[in-house]
Amino acid sequence: MKPRILLATAPLPDGGQLQLFKRDTEFSITLGNIELMNSRLSKSEEALATLACEKLAGLPAPRILIGGLGMGFTLRAALRTLGPRARIDVAELVPEVVAWAGGPLADLFGNSLSDPRLSLAVADVAEFIQPGAGYDAILLDVDNGPEGLVQDANNALYQRRGLLDARDALKPGGILAVWSITPDSPFTNRLKRAGFAVEEQVIRAHGTRHVVWLATKARG
Secondary structure (H helix, E strand, C coil), X not given: CCCCEEEEEEECCCCCEEEEEEECCEXXXXXXXXXXXXXXXXXXXXXXXXXXXXCCCCCCCCEEEEECCCCCHHHHHHHHXXXXXXXXXXXXXXXXXXXXXXXXXXXXXXXXXXXXXEEEEECCHHHCCCCCCCEEXXXXXXXXXXXXXXXXXXXXXXXXXXXXXXXXXXXXXXXXXXXXXXXXXXXXXXXXXXXXXXXXXXXEECCEEEEEEEEEECCC
16 A cells, blocks of 8 residues: 655644645545545535535526635535536635645646636635625535534534524525534534524445535525
């Protein structure tokens, strides 16, 4: 087996660091002993975008927010699915992750970062989730599930107040989509209590089962 080579590290706001590794043609990003993403394993992150964006098919110019750039799986799937008049805001907390996208991971990203539909900011996604923001969809893949992993402050995104903020940042009929490595029934219940109609999709890939929640804001 070829060795795994550490290419770069990135400090996190709450301490700890992300690590970017390469083994042969495969890249991975880890936090401690936890692998957050791997360039060979993208199906469920892509599903986060395609499942949500397909629900926006009737909109001529949808506006969506993606929390977390990562290796760009969700972004590229959204660009493939949405039409030419879409607008996509991406908020990435860690500036080094954005630098990696234009550096060692450039082949993965292709020309997605230069797509005119994209606006990329180094920022906490919570800064974008504001009442009246007018998003048609908000896609969250900033942790390994509905609890703060990359920073403790992310916990607020998944609690009642954060879910109400997300609801208020969406247009009527808008979608909040959340990725997770495992099911979480209390989170499903919190989404429902926050006024969303909830679908829980299990995505099977490479022997794993990940979860995508599709929570729809009422049109009334």
